[in-house]
Amino acid sequence: MRLLLTIATVLLLGATHGQTLLGQEHWPDGTLKATRYSEGDRIHFITFHQNGQVKEVGGFLHGRRDGVWKQYSDTGVLLARAGFNKGERQGTWEFRHAEDTPMGRLTYVSGRLTQSQQYGSAGELVAHRAY
Numbered sequence: 001m002r003l004l005l006t007i008a009t010v011l012l013l014g015a016t017h018g019q020t021l022l023g024q025e026h027w028p029d030g031t032l033k034a035t036r037y038s039e040g041d042r043i044h045f046i047t048f049h050q051n052g053q054v055k056e057v058g059g060f061l062h063g064r065r066d067g068v069w070k071q072y073s074d075t076g077v078l079l080a081r082a083g084f085n086k087g088e089r090q091g092t093w094e095f096r097h098a099e100d101t102p103m104g105r106l107t108y109v110s111g112r113l114t115q116s117q118q119y120g121s122a123g124e125l126v127a128h129r130a131y
Contacts, residue, residue, distance in 0.1 A: 019044075042066070049074040061086060073098045089113075 022036040022043070027050050034047040041062060047055040053076050058069035064087030071080040077100045083091035088111035095103040102119040118127040 083108075 019037050019039045022038055024035045025033040027033045029050075031050065031052055032048050033050075034045060036043060036045045038044070043060045044057075045059070046057050049055045049072075051074055053074050054072050055074075056069070056071045058065065059067045061067075065084040066086055067084060069080075069082045069084065070078060073079055075098070077098055078096060079098065080093070080095050082089070082093040089108040090111070091108060093106040093108065095105070097103050101121070101123050104119060105117045106113060107115045113131050115128070115130045117125055120126040
């Protein structure tokens with residue numbers, strides 16, 4: 001059901017915001033594996049686990065990573081969230097375990113790593129470093 005909603009949303013947005021479907025790939029059983037679409041100069045993609053859950057979402061602008069990229073487990077848990085601005089690392093990147101507990105965090109300013117945090121198995125901060 002989630003897969004159908006995702007596809008319907010992409011198609012609906014395409015109809016209302018000038019998006020163009022660039023291609024799709026399918027798993028051997030016919031379920032959607034990946035879809036790519038453009039919106040002006042931006043290329044967006046969504047990949048899926050074989051069970052239909054979203055695996056990764058991201059985009060490119062002029063061939064460089066741009067915007068928020070997200071990765072998910074096959075159960076739908078957000079594993080990583082990272083930001084890019086014209087290919088440059090940007091903002092706070094967050095990493096989580098498949099059990100949905102925090103693993104770590106990196107902070108980038110103007111493409112440079114400025115600080116990092118690591119979390120223990122109970123979610124407690126175990127290490128912090130400024131660069």
